[in-house]
Structure formats: C-alpha cells, structure tokens
Amino acid sequence: MQELTSLALESGQPAYRGQQLFDAIYRQRIERLDQISTLPLEYRTRLAEEGWRVSLPGLAGKFVSSDGTVRYLVKLVDGETVETVWMPEGDGGERGDGSEAGDEIEAGESQEHVVEGFRPAGRGQAPSPRLHRATICVSSQVGCAVNCKFCFTALLGVKRNLDAGEIVGQIVAVLRDQGVNPPSQRVNIVFMGMGEPFLNYDNFMKSVRLLVEGVGIPESRMTVSTAGIVPRIYDFGREAVRPKLAISLNGSNDTLRGDVMPLNRKWNLAELMKAAREFPLRTREKMTFEYVLIEGVTDAPENARELVELVRGMRVRINLIALNPGTELPYRTPAEERVRAFREILVASGILAFVRRPRGRDIFAACGQLKRTVEIASVSP
Ligand code: SAH
Numbered sequence: 001m002q003e004l005t006s007l008a009l010e011s012g013q014p015a016y017r018g019q020q021l022f023d024a025i026y027r028q029r030i031e032r033l034d035q036i037s038t039l040p041l042e043y044r045t046r047l048a049e050e051g052w053r054v055s056l057p058g059l060a061g062k063f064v065s066s067d068g069t070v071r072y073l074v075k076l077v078d079g080e081t082v083e084t085v086w087m088p089e090g091d092g093g094e095r096g097d098g099s100e101a102g103d104e105i106e107a108g109e110s111q112e113h114v115v116e117g118f119r120p121a122g123r124g125q126a127p128s129p130r131l132h133r134a135t136i137c138v139s140s141q142v143g144c145a146v147n148c149k150f151c152f153t154a155l156l157g158v159k160r161n162l163d164a165g166e167i168v169g170q171i172v173a174v175l176r177d178q179g180v181n182p183p184s185q186r187v188n189i190v191f192m193g194m195g196e197p198f199l200n201y202d203n204f205m206k207s208v209r210l211l212v213e214g215v216g217i218p219e220s221r222m223t224v225s226t227a228g229i230v231p232r233i234y235d236f237g238r239e240a241v242r243p244k245l246a247i248s249l250n251g252s253n254d255t256l257r258g259d260v261m262p263l264n265r266k267w268n269l270a271e272l273m274k275a276a277r278e279f280p281l282r283t284r285e286k287m288t289f290e291y292v293l294i295e296g297v298t299d300a301p302e303n304a305r306e307l308v309e310l311v312r313g314m315r316v317r318i319n320l321i322a323l324n325p326g327t328e329l330p331y332r333t334p335a336e337e338r339v340r341a342f343r344e345i346l347v348a349s350g351i352l353a354f355v356r357r358p359r360g361r362d363i364f365a366a367c368g369q370l371k372r373t374v375e376i377a378s379v380s381p
Contacts, residue, residue, distance in 0.1 A: 001018065001019070001022050001213055001214070002018075004018040004019075004021045004022050005017075005018030005019070006018070007021075007052075008021065011043070011046065011047075011050075013043060017043065020036070021036070021039070022213075022214060023038075023214075024038060024039075024054075025054055026168070026172070026210065026213075026214025027214065027215070029056070029172055029175075029176055030054065031055070031056050032054060033047055033048050033052060033053065033054050034048065036054075055169075056169055056172060056173050056176075057074045057075060057076055057077075057169040057173050058074070058075040058173075059072050059073070059074060059075075059173055059174075059177060060073045060074065060075040060081060061073030063360075063364075063365065065359070065360035065362050065363045065365060066362055067360060067362075068087075068088045068089060069085060069086065069087050069088070069360030069363065069365050070086040070088075070178075070360075070365075071083055071084075071085050071360055071363050071364065071365035071370075072085070072086065072170075072173075072174060072177070073372065074169075074170050074173060076142075076162070076166055080159060081142075082139035082141075082142055082162065082166075082170065082193065082194050082195075082372075083193060083194055083365075083370040084136065084137065084138055084139060084171070084173075084174055084193060085137040085193065085359070085360065085370075086134065086135075086136055086178060087135045087136075087137065087359050087360075088134050088178075089133060089134070133186065133188070134178070134186075134187050135187070135188040135189070135190055136170075136171055136174055136175075136187060136189050137190045137192050137193045138167060138170050138171055138190070138191055138192075138193050139162065139167075139170065139193035139194035139370070140161075140162055140193065140194070140195040140197040140200050140203070141158055141159075141160065141161050141195025141196065141200050142156075142159035142160050142161075142162065142194070142195070143156035143157050143158040143159045143195065144157075144158055144194060144195050144196055145157065145158035145199060146199070146227045146261070146263055147262055147263070148248075148261050148262075148263075148368075149259070149260045149261070149262075149329075150250075150260055150292055150294055150329060150331050150368060151368040152326055152328065152329070152364075152368055152369050152370065152371040153194045153195070153368070153371055155328060155371060156194075156371055156372070158195070158199075161195075161199075161200040162195070162200065162203060163203050164203045164204075164206035164207040164210055167191075167203065167204065167207035168210045168211060168214070168215065171211065171215065171217075172215065175215075182215055182216045182217050183216035183217070183218075186221070187217060187221070188221045188222070188223075189211065189217060189221060189222040189223075189243070190222070190223050191204065191222070191223070191224040191225065191243065192223070192224075192225045192246075192367070193370055194370045196226065196229065197224050197225070197226060198224075198226040198227075198229035198233070198236070199229060199232075201232050201235065204224070205239065205242075208222065208241065208242065208243060209241060219241050219242060219243050220244075222243030222244065223243050223244045223245070223246055223288070224243045224244070224245060225246040225247070225290060226245070226246070226247055226248065227248050227261060227263055228247055228248065228261070228263060228264070228267055229267070230267040230271050230272055230275045233245070233275040233276070233279060234275060236279075237278070237279045237280050244285060244288065245287060245288065246288035246289070246290055246319070247272070247276060247287070247289050247290070248261070248289075248290045248292075249289045249290065249307070249310075250290070250291055250292045250298065251264065251298060251303075252291075252298070252303040252304075252307045252310060253269070253303075254268050256297070256298060256303070257269060259297075260292075260294070260297065260298065273310060276289075277314060281315060285315075286316055286317045286352070287314060287315060287317075288316070288317050288318075288319060289311065289316060289317075289318050289319070290318075290321060290356075291307065291318055291319070291320050291321070292321045292322075292323055292367075293320055293321065293322050293333075293334050293338070293342060294323045294331045294332070294333075294334070295323070295332040295333060295334040295335075295338070296332070296334075299334045299338050299339070299342055301341065301342070304341075304342045304345035304346055305345060308345065308346060308349045316351065316352065317352040317353070317354065318346055318352070318353040318354070319353075319354050319355075320342060320343055320354065320355045320356065321355075321356045321367050322334060322339050322355065322356075323368075324358055324366040324367055324368050324369050326369065339355055340355075
C-alpha cells in the first residue's frame, strides 16, 4: 500500500491513486492495468509505458481429490511452479481459531464448540448465507532447503524465494477459481505449502499484511508453520500483526529429531523449546506443534511420553500427522491403532491433541507431498 502510494506520488499523482491501485489489484482482482477504470486513462497508459504490469500467477494444473481437496499447480512469471491446495470443507466444528478449521478430526474440545451457522451476534461482519470454512494452503518458496527426511518437497532442493506478490497471488488466483470472496465469505490460510516461510521471512510477513489490508482476510484466520528457525521465532513474536504459529517438532528427543530433521543440529530442542516457551501468546491463543508419526521411528509410546515432558506446562495443541507415504521415501505410515495409542497418551496427560485427517492423498496434495507432481490426470482449470 505504502509502495503504491509512493509510486503514485513519484509520478506526480495524488496519494489516493495508491489506494485505487491497491483496491483494483487486491479487492477487485483486476488483472490488467488498462482495465482499472478508476484511474485516468492517461495514468494507466503512463504506468504501462514505464513497464508496470498487473499480473496474477497462472493456474497451470488443477487436480481434484475424491475428498474434495484441490491441488493447483501455479505458474510464476519466470516459468517456475509451486503448489497451492484448496481444502473446501472444515472440520465440522468451528472452535474459534479459524485457521485450524479444515484439517483435523475434532477431539475433546467440546466446550469451545460452536454450532454451525450460529455465531455470537454483534461481532465482525454478518455470517454469509453459506458458511465457508475453506482453507488454502500456500507455498512460500520454490522447493525447500530444510531437507526433512520424510518430506517430498525436500527432494526438490530450493530454487528461490517467492516474493510477497507471488504468495498473495496464489491465494487470489485460487479464490477467483473457486468464486469465493472474502471478507464476506470466510477463508483460512495456512502457510504450510512448499518451502520454509521463516527462511523467506520478510516476503512472508509482507504477504500477511497484503492479505489483511488488501484481500480482507484477518490474521486470526492464518497459521504459519516453521520447521524451527529459532531466531525468526523470536522476530515473529515481536510482530504487531501476525498469524498464529505452528512448529514442526517431529521428534521427541535430539537424536531422533536430528535423524529426521537435520536442521535440529543447528537449533536443537533445548533452543527451540526455549523460543517456544518465551513466545508471547495472545489471550486464548495456543502454541501448535506438529508431530509426524513415522512407523517404528517416531511413533513409540515412549516418544509420546517424551513429548508430554517437552511441552509440560505450556498452553499447546498438538497436531499429529500420520506420515503421508510415497515410493521415494524409506518410511512407512503407522497403523491407525498405533496413531490412536500415541494420541491417547497425550490426552491422558491433559494435552489437547488431534490427528490431522489426510487430505487429497490420491492427488498428492497431503502434507509433505507437494513436489509439483504433474504425472497424474489433470483437470483443466
Ligand atoms: N516448512 C514448514 C512448512 C511446511 S508445513 C514446516 O516444516 O513446518 C508441512 C507440514 O507437513 C510440516 O509439519 C511437516 O512436518 C509435515 N510433513 C512433511 N512431510 C510429511 C509427510 N510425508 N507426511 C506427513 N506430514 C509431513
């Protein structure tokens, strides 16, 4: 917004042209400069002559899962592609922390349960006739540098960071394709696609501000997940406007976590948990930890007990993710029984724990499966 205002001022235009540009790009989602009818023709032409372009990333592929999840292959201006996932339905129970909607099997949180379509009056905008609980999972980098042993994106390595416009662009393009319009229709954003958002911190934070101010999605409906870039966790805690935080734990002791996440050798569990414990949570906010259950590696009852000790006394929720498998990986998915037993140990210790329902495994859209798969039947966008 500030940048657009400066752009307008530099060309001798009134400051409000910045706002007009902003609204045209982010609210009305106009795709071409010459179509922004709120601007004088002369100014539109001049911007075009100066080389300015308004562009939305193209949807180069669209894969629809039997569970309704849609995986988009999004093409950027330089021809690189990233993936963005649309998860249409929520978890069947809004629990007041929006961005978690759409992902988990509800368990043990009944006092926060709000009946569908019935929301306390007098707060915020009126609910739309059809209550949307869709979640968009967005990428922050082309590939990823973190190299977690169980994640497919790691196989790609990292090519480059996305800029803020490319992060927001994925969301705007998907909203358009789905015909959903915030803020009147609700949508949750999770920064959990390809890449490590905290290794592209400034662009990620800028995209958050654009989404809040431009697209009309409040930060309370956003969650960012980090593999554990400790210095950025401290920075993030100091942000005035920020999404909720989730940390990928995935191992209950340093040896185990170091094996599956080599990053643990740089920032070990003691450092990570210190940052997590010092993180300034807001009222009613909880720290989320993700924990991927890998058969015979991270899923032992002993691991669950270690996890209980790690988070003792913290206001947390733990999202358990049974490994989404793939032929390139040497790991297997634990049996359902094993997953249930692991969760039971956490719950018995008074910890809020959920098993994240796999979404779109059949189209390679589930957690950790984003690696730009194009070899399956595509439905044209
Ligand atoms: N880089 C960030 C954002 C990605 S979030 C992060 O690591 O947090 C993706 C989530 O999926 C992470 O919690 C990650 O641990 C998990 N994940 C990765 N590969 C997976 C797989 N094969 N099966 C299940 N979950 C996986």
